[in-house]
Amino acid sequence: MKKILLILLFAGIVVLQAQAQDLTWDIQLLIKGKEREPLPRSQSITVENEENLYVIVTPAADCFCYIISQNSERKLFILHEQPVKGEMKIRVNPLQADNSPGAKTLYVIVSSERQTKLEDVIKNLKSDPGSQRNTNNVQGEIARLQDAASGLGEPSSALVTSGGTTRSEASATRFSGKNIYVRTLTIRTSNR
DSSP states (O other), X not given: OHHHHHHHXXXXXXXXXXXXXXXXXXXXXXXXXXXXXXXXXXXXXXEETTOOEEEEEEESSSEEEEEEEEXXXXXXXXXXEEEEOTTOOEEEOHHHHOOOSSOEEEEEEEESSOOHHHXXXXXXXXXXXXXXXXXXXXXXXXXHHHHHHHTXXXXXXXXXXXXXXXXXXXXXXXXXXXXXXXXXXXXXXXXX
């Protein structure tokens, strides 16, 4: 009987530890396939007018990823809203979704749990993209998630090598230590 109790106790501890593991994921910025600087602390990126910016998100384990772009006129574009298998790369070009002038805000939300309320307001926005109410609901849910994530403290981040050729290795910023992240990036285009 004692052996069975010890086995059950050990199995319970293993299950709880697996559930308590923090999410780890990388974000990388590339321009026309060339290495870009790691995610800046200022969260602001300037891109030449003719350049293509790619944002690559790579989680270490299965998770949920939502990438939403907002233009200077506050119009939203849903770039990604699906579960992601661990080590799968999500590659989006936020400038391709909207070529309007002005700064764009990119929201990258990575979570170990499905964000059903966010998915619901995204679904409503997609059914009626011109609705200001639906836009406000998505913005409000992003703000709520930002508050929840920021209440957990500043996530730890580190610069990591993410592969590349022998000539140059690409770098990414790795985040770990929490179960939900909301990273906000401002993308400005330059007319040089």
